[in-house]
Amino acid sequence: MTTVQATPPPPPAHPPLRGWRLASRTLGEVLVTLGCVLMLFVVYQLWWTNVEADHAAAAATQQLQQQWERAGRGDPINGPEYPANLRRGDPFALMYIPRLGQRWREPVIQGVSLDDLAKGVGHYPDSAMPGEIGNFAVAGHRATNGEPFAYLDGLKAGDLVVVETRTTFYTYRMDDWYIVPPTQVEVIDPVPNQPDAQPKQALITLTTCNPRWASYERLIAHGVLIDTRPKSDGPPPALKQGA
Amino acid sequence: MYGWLWRHVPGPPAVRVVILLAVVAAVVVLLFGWVFPWLEPRLPFTDVTVDQP
Numbered sequence: 001m002t003t004v005q006a007t008p009p010p011p012p013a014h015p016p017l018r019g020w021r022l023a024s025r026t027l028g029e030v031l032v033t034l035g036c037v038l039m040l041f042v043v044y045q046l047w048w049t050n051v052e053a054d055h056a057a058a059a060a061t062q063q064l065q066q067q068w069e070r071a072g073r074g075d076p077i078n079g080p081e082y083p084a085n086l087r088r089g090d091p092f093a094l095m096y097i098p099r100l101g102q103r104w105r106e107p108v109i110q111g112v113s114l115d116d117l118a119k120g121v122g123h124y125p126d127s128a129m130p131g132e133i134g135n136f137a138v139a140g141h142r143a144t145n146g147e148p149f150a151y152l153d154g155l156k157a158g159d160l161v162v163v164e165t166r167t168t169f170y171t172y173r174m175d176d177w178y179i180v181p182p183t184q185v186e187v188i189d190p191v192p193n194q195p196d197a198q199p200k201q202a203l204i205t206l207t208t209c210n211p212r213w214a215s216y217e218r219l220i221a222h223g224v225l226i227d228t229r230p231k232s233d234g235p236p237p238a239l240k241q242g243a
Numbered sequence: 244m245y246g247w248l249w250r251h252v253p254g255p256p257a258v259r260v261v262i263l264l265a266v267v268a269a270v271v272v273l274l275f276g277w278v279f280p281w282l283e284p285r286l287p288f289t290d291v292t293v294d295q296p
Contacts, residue, residue, distance in 0.1 A: 025244075218291070
């Protein structure tokens with residue numbers, strides 16, 4: 001006697017998940033996805049912002065050098081050092097810090113917004129201009145976005161910083177750096193840390209964040225102008241190889 | 244979530260892989276081009292200026 005046996009349907013290859021199994025699977029997938037996004041953000045911060053900033057700094061440097069060349073057609077030395085109508089985001093000088101590398105050169109951008117600092121180092125717009133009596137104050141990133149001041153803690157007393165404008169090389173001799181809280185705005189006063197004093201010297205101040213990978217303090221370095229040299233005399237000794 | 248996505252993308256497996264890789268690439272571009280630049284100033288890693296609190 002034969003019986004017709006109903007063959008059971010084959011189980012589906014992927015039985016659909018239900019209830020808490022589906023919920024916990026989905027939660028796990030969401031968490032793994034967030035982890036991947038966080039890793040991508042680290043890649044963005046540590047690599048991509050530097051790629052973009054190096055590109056922007058090179059473009060700003062080229063823009064400035066072309067501007068100098070055009071302005072120099074009429075008169076190579078005299079005339080304005082920078083355009084009278086300098087706007088936020090415009091490059092107007094080049095900075096050299098041999099201690100940070102013989103090839104270290106950054107455009108100085110008017111303004112200290114994140115957009116300005118993504119193109120080079122930024123000039124506090126209310127502070128003095130290079131070479132002026134008062135305090136030429138400049139901020140730069142210590143980490144990410146080109147990180148021009150990454151190794152500013154390697155600066156030593158006596159190191160030279162050179163600022164090049166269209167007409168002039170200014171050389172500053174730096175003092176030892178020190179750490180302040182982020183609210184200590186007096187460091188960029190015309191006479192640093194003496195809000196009411198009348199400036200008599202031409203100073204430079206560099207500010208960046210400290211520690212390098214956080215930003216609850218600021219690293220500050222001051223310097224004093226020791227040499228003003230027209231560009232017709234060639235670059236100052238500090239910029240010559242091995243100086 | 245990813246199983247659901249896989250089942251709802253049309254085509255044979257090879258085509259699905261290509262489509263999903265393109266989706267991943269588009270998401271990365273969106274993150275690097277818009278989301279991360281928006282997020283960055285809201286995180287305390289990029290403050291280098293002295294400022295009033």
